[in-house]
Amino acid sequence: MSKFRSGFVAVIGRPNVGKSTLLNSLLGQKISIVSDKPQTTRNAIQCVLTRDDAQIVFLDTPGIHKPFHRLGEYMVKTAIESLEGVDAVLWLIEMGSWTKADEHILDIMRRLEQPILLVVNKSDLSDKRGQAEFLESVAEKADFAHILGVSALTGENLDTLVDLLIGFLPEGPKYYPDDWITGHPERFVFAEFIREQILHKTEEEIPHSIAVDIDEVSEDPERDLVSIRATIYVERDSQKGIIIGKNGRMLKAIGVGAREQIEQLLGVQVYLDLWVKVKKDWRNKPGALREFGYE
Ligand SMILES: Nc1nc2c(ncn2[C@@H]2O[C@H](COP(=O)(O)OP(=O)(O)OP(=O)(O)O)[C@@H](O)[C@H]2O)c(=O)[nH]1
Numbered sequence: 113m114s115k116f117r118s119g120f121v122a123v124i125g126r127p128n129v130g131k132s133t134l135l136n137s138l139l140g141q142k143i144s145i146v147s148d149k150p151q152t153t154r155n156a157i158q159c160v161l162t163r164d165d166a167q168i169v170f171l172d173t174p175g176i177h178k179p180f181h182r183l184g185e186y187m188v189k190t191a192i193e194s195l196e197g198v199d200a201v202l203w204l205i206e207m208g209s210w211t212k213a214d215e216h217i218l219d220i221m222r223r224l225e226q227p228i229l230l231v232v233n234k235s236d237l238s239d240k241r242g243q244a245e246f247l248e249s250v251a252e253k254a255d256f257a258h259i260l261g262v263s264a265l266t267g268e269n270l271d272t273l274v275d276l277l278i279g280f281l282p283e284g285p286k287y288y289p290d291d292w293i294t295g296h297p298e299r300f301v302f303a304e305f306i307r308e309q310i311l312h313k314t315e316e317e318i319p320h321s322i323a324v325d326i327d328e329v330s331e332d333p334e335r336d337l338v339s340i341r342a343t344i345y346v347e348r349d350s351q352k353g354i355i356i357g358k359n360g361r362m363l364k365a366i367g368v369g370a371r372e373q374i375e376q377l378l379g380v381q382v383y384l385d386l387w388v389k390v391k392k393d394w395r396n397k398p399g400a401l402r403e404f405g406y407e
């Protein structure tokens with residue numbers, strides 16, 4: 113019998129190419145939040161995939177972009193630092209689209225010593241001929257260990273991707289138990305699910321100006337109920353009004369959406385109590401960033 117393989121893989125790419133969607137698909141469970149807006153992911157998010165013959169510890173990372181505030185600087189730094197010590201790098205780009213940001217990431221990739229798999233996502237958006245042409249054009253950019261077109265949405269080529277990745281891992285131990293999916297505490301995931309609803313339901317600068325802090329989680333095992341109190345922080349008074357909405361409608365909708373996600377995760381009934389507070393210009397304040405877990 114062949115030996116068990118295990119190791120660490122960083123998933124890197126510019127914002128919005130589908131890194132988090134890909135990881136959720138590979139895991140078959142939603143851990144990392146997703147939206148159609150760039151800069152959704154703010155932290156390095158650990159996701160563990162275990163098979164009979166191997167274990168891959170993935171790091172989902174914030175999209176690499178040009179930062180305009182301290183939060184953005186933290187995000188980009190987090191992405192770059194996640195490259196240290198991993199066994200392989202999964203660089204995700206988007207089918208048919210090569211941008212300046214990809215060019216910038218290429219410079220970073222060229223300096224790495226680990227094998228780089230160039231994975232081209234969203235293959236569902238172009239026809240076979242367009243895909244072949246694009247794959248050919250990006251193949252020349254660097255010395256990749258492999259290039260593969262996939263669709264995180266339809267699942268195309270995802271099994272092949274996992275097999276390829278395992279091929280780059282050394283023989284090693286099972287670092288985490290079979291049912292382990294992430295090392296992040298549940299509180300972190302709750303806050304992320306609330307943030308995801310805001311990303312979906314608000315526009316322009318609002319989704320990027322908020323942070324979510326979980327104030328209290330209490331369980332009532334007799335009633336199979338978990339009560340969560342959380343605060344949504346915004347940067348300005350005007351944003352507070354938008355998050356609350358007319359007659360509190362927006363806050364209610366955010367709460368309903370997040371509660372459903374959390375209930376799915378926990379498998380019990382959830383009571384979610386949301387509050388909104390202003391913390392002026394928090395994205396540029398080291399103290400506030402630290403408080404929200406961005407340090
Ligand atoms: N058509 C199509 N859309 C996809 C695919 N994968 C992801 N998307 C969409 O792309 C958008 C961005 O997805 P995310 O997973 O949040 O992207 P990300 O790379 O994690 O983005 P950041 O966290 O901001 O860096 C979402 O609207 C997804 O639904 C795919 O294979 N096909």
Ligand SMILES: [Mg+2]
Pocket residue numbers: 131132133144145146152153172173174175
């Ligand atoms: Mg993401």
